[in-house]
Amino acid sequence: MNMFARIGAVALCLAAPAFAGDAQAPEGAELYFVNLEDGARVSSPVTVIFGLKGMGVAPAGTEAEGAGHHHLFIDRSAYSADKAAAGIPKDAYHRHFGAGETQVELMLSPGEHSLQLVLGDANHAPHDPPVASDRIVITVE
DSSP, X not given: OOHHHHHHHHHHHHHHHXXXXXXXXXXXXXXXXXXXXXXXXXXXXXXXXXXXXXXXXOOXXXXXXXXXXXXXXXXXXXXXXXXXXXXOOOBTTEEEETTOOOEEEEOOOSEEEEEEXXXXXXXXXXXXXXXXXXXXXXXXX
């Protein structure tokens, strides 16, 4: 193995914990929408209430076993275990609720919008295995 390959391998090993999510999710943990279901017709602003079973909510930066904070994916493809290594981006389509919030009011334009919740650990990385809600599609009238 040449020197550059060794350096790359070491860098990958050191960076992996930042993306993979070292926090373990308890078996049976469930993330869901309390007040919305797939196919719902709503008006804007849309109140979205986050539900969580089998785990607790803790602010970002708080190392707490069996806890995390919410992230809301808006108009993104479904999140799954194979995407967990990429981490959770922070932009208009990936909302972070690092203060431990359990609901939000969204201003959404008329039309169809997809929503999915993903729980993140103290460092905004998904748990292992990732704890995510079903992806739902709502229509804003």
